Amino acid sequence: MITSSFRPQGHGQTRRKPDVRVLEIKRVADSTDAGRVDWILVERKEELERDPRTNEVHRGKISVFYWDLSAGTASDIPDGEFLGFYDKVFDGISITSSSLSTGGYVRVDPPRLRGGWLGTYLMNEIVAWAKQWPDTPVREVTLLAGDADDPQNRIRRNRFYERFGLEFDFTDKDKSAGVSRSILAGNLKEVTTWAQTITEHDLPRYLRAALSDAEEMAVTAHMQVRDFKELYDELRFAERHPVRWIASAWLRNRPAGVAIAVVGIVAAAWSGFKLV
Template sequence: MALPSFDNGWREGQSVKPRILVLEIKDKDRPDDKALGWVLVEREETYRRDPRDGTIYEASIRLSYQRITAKFSHRDGGKGRFDGSYSRHFNAVSLTSTSMSKGAVFLDLPGLDGQRIGTYLMNEIVQWVQQWPETTVNSIELLAGQAHGDNKSRRNWFYEQFGLVFDYTDPEHREGRSRPMLAGALVKVETWKQNITEHRMLDYLAAVLYAEERATSELQARDRACAQLIAEQRRAEARPVRWALRRLYIHYASTVLAGLVLTALVGMAWIKMA
């Protein structure tokens, strides 16, 4: 029997991603290098239906993320969430909130900044709200205090790549509000696929266990080799002359044997020629 959180589910007759996925994050500038880190993502979706006809009148999605580290830490950072929602009453969707209220997007993953993780999460929200293509996308407001310097340009482009168009209130584009648009006009962005790979939780755990078993096997082999070297050293210290003669025999035995065989062959050939 499948595990609901780890395997694909079904919604409206279509297959959907597992509730829990593990993201393998590589450097976007060096995607062939080893992974920079691993991030756990949990998807929570809620749907409220009209009891009269079963149609959806409210829905929400929450993508909670947390970095996987070798050593657990209680310090803040390395986790957060992205939210989205739908309301039939308002005929609208939100890209930043589980309700029709204002929301915000913050990515808190120290050491993994700029690696398209935010793009991955927002793209999941965008695809989810496009279930209702004729709804209006709630306006997103950008504030001056949300970003500074180069972060401002990255912040603005983060939203603009999904098709949002902003009316900025200042020449530096520090503040602005997105124009009205339909959810169906949002743009799906898949640049994250260049350096981010989705893994099922069971596949990730299996790989971790395999790596541990392999490391344990290699460690045991090294322990056996060390034990053999120690035993050999003790034999040499106990009987150094006998140990030296034995090593000479082992080293030259094959050479002596080959010489004897060659001598025998030459002798046989000489006898036949005589």
């Protein structure tokens, strides 16, 4: 059955999120970017090759693409992807690469997107996919010393992988480089802490909301242009007829004063009439 990438896929326990969705990332109050909101477009693509005799999956690939909608220009939107690969024949799964040939690693770019749990969100998609084959060994993840340029980054990077159940054999006492230990896909851990900062939106509703905001902004802009034109005409009138403008402005803005003045004038005139 053909289904839309904008709708949830499957039913019951096999039901999963739409393949295309929008993420709203709100920075937590105590972060350096507190109050900032980023919008990320995400697309999940999966390719499965099945054995024609048993219908079992013997090879699979997953890519989770993302685009930074809050940065760049309309013709140059920053993007990236997280990858996963499964091969039954070679009995292996990679949660960081599109093949089993090398031990990979992941990185969120551009750097401005780091610290909002986006990497955790994307990696969790890969891990959840890999757990379909629980008895399959996970290909090692390689940590490079160059990715740990300061202690805080090193701790953050190592903790990122460890949350998903990976353990490492490090090559130095600072734990800046190393290789993950053997683990079966079923022992990987899914992580949901990304929900602290990330809200998922389906694309049609996101576009509808964006269009509504644009329409509201257009109405506001139209009213501002109208108000500006009225103010401009008022200034031109004031330049050409200053006395008339002052009088009209006083009449518009001081109705109570006008009423008192009129009553006073009438009263004075009436008194003078009686004295005569």
